[in-house]
Amino acid sequence: MGLIEVGIAAAKAFAVLMLVLHMSAILLWVERKGSALIQDRIGANRANIFGVMPFNFGLLNTLIADPLKLITKEDVVPAGADKLLHFLAPFLAVFPVMVTFAAVPFGDQLVIGDYTINLQVADLDIGILYVLAMSSLAVYGVVLAGWASNSRWALLGGIRGAAQMISYEIAMGLALIGAVMTFGTLDMQAIARAQGHHFYGVIPAWGIIYQPLGFLIFLIAGIAESKRVPFDLPEGESELISGYFTEYSGMKQAAFMLSDFAESVVVAGLATTLFFGAWQVPFLFRDGFHFPGGVIVALPHLAVVAMQIASFTIKVFLLCVFQILVRWTLPRYRYDQVMDLGWKYLLPLALANMLVTGIVIVMLG
Amino acid sequence: MGMGAALFLVLAVLTVVSALGVVLHPNPVKSALALIVTLFLLAVVFVLLEAHMIAALQIIVYAGAIMVLFLFVIMLLNLQSEDPERGRRRFVLRGLAWAGGVLLAVELALLTRGAPVGRPGAAPEGYGTAQSVAQSLFTDFLLPFELTSILLLVAVVGAVVLAQKQRRPTIS
Numbered sequence: 001m002g003l004i005e006v007g008i009a010a011a012k013a014f015a016v017l018m019l020v021l022h023m024s025a026i027l028l029w030v031e032r033k034g035s036a037l038i039q040d041r042i043g044a045n046r047a048n049i050f051g052v053m054p055f056n057f058g059l060l061n062t063l064i065a066d067p068l069k070l071i072t073k074e075d076v077v078p079a080g081a082d083k084l085l086h087f088l089a090p091f092l093a094v095f096p097v098m099v100t101f102a103a104v105p106f107g108d109q110l111v112i113g114d115y116t117i118n119l120q121v122a123d124l125d126i127g128i129l130y131v132l133a134m135s136s137l138a139v140y141g142v143v144l145a146g147w148a149s150n151s152r153w154a155l156l157g158g159i160r161g162a163a164q165m166i167s168y169e170i171a172m173g174l175a176l177i178g179a180v181m182t183f184g185t186l187d188m189q190a191i192a193r194a195q196g197h198h199f200y201g202v203i204p205a206w207g208i209i210y211q212p213l214g215f216l217i218f219l220i221a222g223i224a225e226s227k228r229v230p231f232d233l234p235e236g237e238s239e240l241i242s243g244y245f246t247e248y249s250g251m252k253q254a255a256f257m258l259s260d261f262a263e264s265v266v267v268a269g270l271a272t273t274l275f276f277g278a279w280q281v282p283f284l285f286r287d288g289f290h291f292p293g294g295v296i297v298a299l300p301h302l303a304v305v306a307m308q309i310a311s312f313t314i315k316v317f318l319l320c321v322f323q324i325l326v327r328w329t330l331p332r333y334r335y336d337q338v339m340d341l342g343w344k345y346l347l348p349l350a351l352a353n354m355l356v357t358g359i360v361i362v363m364l365g
Numbered sequence: 366m367g368m369g370a371a372l373f374l375v376l377a378v379l380t381v382v383s384a385l386g387v388v389l390h391p392n393p394v395k396s397a398l399a400l401i402v403t404l405f406l407l408a409v410v411f412v413l414l415e416a417h418m419i420a421a422l423q424i425i426v427y428a429g430a431i432m433v434l435f436l437f438v439i440m441l442l443n444l445q446s447e448d449p450e451r452g453r454r455r456f457v458l459r460g461l462a463w464a465g466g467v468l469l470a471v472e473l474a475l476l477t478r479g480a481p482v483g484r485p486g487a488a489p490e491g492y493g494t495a496q497s498v499a500q501s502l503f504t505d506f507l508l509p510f511e512l513t514s515i516l517l518l519v520a521v522v523g524a525v526v527l528a529q530k531q532r533r534p535t536i537s
Contacts, residue, residue, distance in 0.1 A: 085394075125494055129421035133408075136429025140401070143433065147394060147440050155440065162437045166430060173425075186495050 004115070012121050016101050019313070023320065024261035025063050031261075031324050038328045066254075073250035078150055081247065085148035090248065090255035093141025097262040100134045103127040104269045105189040107279045107308040108286070111301060119279075119309070120189050127188035128180060131270060132173050135225065139165040141259065142227070142234060142244050149247035157243025160335070161234030165225055167342040172221035174350035178214035178357045179207050179274045192278030196285070201292045204282045207275040213353045215275040217346050222267035223323060224342065226260055230330040231338060238332075268319035276315050279308040373413055380406040388460065393439045397432060404428045416493035 036043025077086055104127075107119030124130050139162055146158015183191045197205050208215050224231040235243035242248075245256040272278060283289050284307060288299035299307075333341070383406065386399035404427045411420035502510050 082394075085398075124417070126417050126421050129418065129425065129495070133421045133424035133429060136425050136433075139429075139433050140436075143436050143440070144398075147436075159437065159440055162433055162440075166433050166437075169430070 008115065008117055009121075012117070012119070013102070016104075016106065016121050017098060019106070020098060020101050020262050020265050021258075023265045023317065024258055025066075026317075027261050027264065027320050027324065028066070028257070029063070030321060031327070034321070034324055035328045038325075070251050070254040075252065076247075076249045078247045080150040082148040082150070085144050086247075089141050089145035089148055090252040090259075091141075092144060093138065093259040094255050094262070096134045096137040096141075097259050097266055100131050100266045101269060103130045103188055104266075104273055105192050105278060106312045107305055108193070110305045118189065119305070123189060124187070126186045127191075128176055128186045131188075132169075132176070135172075135266070136169055138225070138259075138263065139169075141256070145248065145256065146234075146244040149244075151247050153240045153242070153246040154244050157234045157236065157240050157246070160236075161227060161244055164227070164231065164233060164338060164342075167339060168221040168224040168231075168346070171217055171342055171346035171350050172225060174347065174354060175214045175217035175221060176270075176274065178211050178350075178353045179218075181354070181357050181361060182207065182210045188273050188278075192273060192280065195277040195280050198283070198292075204277055204280065206277040206280070211275060211353070211357070213349065214357075215271065217350050217353065218275070219267070219271060221342075221346060222271065223264075223326065224338070226263035226267055226323075228260060228264060228323065229327040230333050232332060233335055233338060236332065264320050264323050265316065268316045268323065271319055272312060272315040276319075279312040281307050281311045284308070284311075369413060373410065376406055376410050376413070380410070394436065397435045397439055400435070401428050401432045404432065414493070418493055418495045418498050 033043045035041075077083060102121040103124050105118075105120035110117040110119055122130070142161035142165065143158050146154045146156075146161065149155070179191070180186060183194045185191060185194075191207075195204070195206050199205055199209070203209065227234050233243075235245075237243070240246065242253075245253055248256060283291050284299075284304060286301075286304060288304065289295075289297040291297070380403055383399045383402040387396050387403060390396045390399060404423060408420040408423040408428070411417075411423060
């Protein structure tokens with residue numbers, strides 16, 4: 001592997017990391033302003049550094065002011081806390097979320113000169129299993145934050161988080177199996193490519209056409225995995241202060257918040273890849289647009305790749321916004337409702353989805 | 366020594382150290398955490414052996430699911446650190462005896478049957494992929510595979526029966 005290949009790999013990893021981080025930060029702002037819009041408030045308008053209209057530049061100001069504030073805040077470790085684990089927990093919460101995106105393709109191949117760059121950080125044969133493996137590790141940040149804080153609120157939040165995340169992980173994995181069966185591969189780039197054709201020449205053959213129920217189960221389980229309203233019982237600020245991260249301050253507290261938003265981005269990224277055609281743009285092929293009716297618009301290679309990446313980013317963003325809409329529309333579930341939904345409805349539904357998918361695949365030969 | 370061998374050596378040392386941590390750490394939560402690290406490192410060893418699928422399953426099943434339940438139970442019962450003095454020496458001695466015995470047995474087996482000589486050949490094409498694992502699971506090992514699922518089902522039913530509260534006769 002030459003120096004250039006290493007550079008390309010590093011650049012891809014950096015780009016994806018930045019995508020997740022920036023998307024999370026932008027979502028934080030969208031959530032503040034969006035919730036204000038929904039509730040007929042003005043929302044965050046204090047970070048108005050240059051005296052300009054907050055809504056126009058509020059995003060920029062929030063992106064600068066919030067991290068500055070959080071980094072400079074005092075870092076409090078409660079008395080009697082397990083210092084090592086209390087320190088480690090925020091990292092364990094952020095790390096699995098950040099590395100999950102490595103297996104998600106954000107574009108097709110980019111050809112520059114002699115180099116063919118696969119627009120995916122890690123081209124894994126078992127991409128989906130890798131994603132499930134990493135997301136299954138996300139629970140440790142929550143559990144350890146809860147346990148190491150030496151606080152009743154945090155411990156309750158941590159225990160709730162562990163039970164909830166492990167329950168919905170199963171439904172999430174089973175919902176993905178339907179899509180895997182449809183496409184016949186665990187390789188996410190192959191799944192993305194398989195969604196490139198059109199039914200009857202007009203309807204893009206995205207995963208949601210094959211797996212509408214699978215998508216619904218995956219989205220619900222994904223929201224529950226990212227511990228967002230209506231599944232925010234581990235945090236539950238009206239009953240547990242802040243749940244598992246009650247005893248965190250400054251940047252560590254921000255790390256937990258960031259990991260929640262980043263998990264939303266990851267869920268949106270996976271849903272995009274499996275159910276919404278990944279980086280596919282309808283009617284866009286390698287050499288340009290082929291519209292139904294025989295109209296062909298030829299495009300240069302770079303423009304095609306740029307549109308693919310833009311398409312992926314926009315789809316992920318829209319799915320994230322949808323999750324925020326859900327968050328500000330529904331009230332929090334009761335704990336028994338959360339468990340009932342996961343085990344009594346989503347799990348059997350996901351199994352039935354698998355069975356029906358299998359029967360259809362066998363019947364179609 | 367190749368890159369792979371050097372990596373393996375580092376991983377092996379780390380794995381053994383964290384495995385020792387599981388046994389020796391007095392705090393149950395830290396002990397469970399050390400076990401998670403051990404399982405994670407084992408998954409990395411699987412990756413070195415080109416068995417990516419097994420590595421992913423190792424993390425999903427053991428590090429991601431079973432160990433969460435371990436931690437959950439430890440936290441729920443609020444287990445405290447054990448008293449370091451009480452009976453510690455006897456357990457350590459007994460453990461060392463067992464470990465020594467197993468090591469001796471392995472060495473004897475290697476001596477009598479002969480150690481594997483030379484480098485094993487490169488992994489065959491498609492080794493360790495989901496397809497090849499599934500192929501052998503659903504052809505050569507179909508019966509053991511299905512029997513294992515029945516065993517798991519029995520365990521689940523047994524756990525539910527044991528965990529069920531005793532039905533008291535209702536007072537009318």
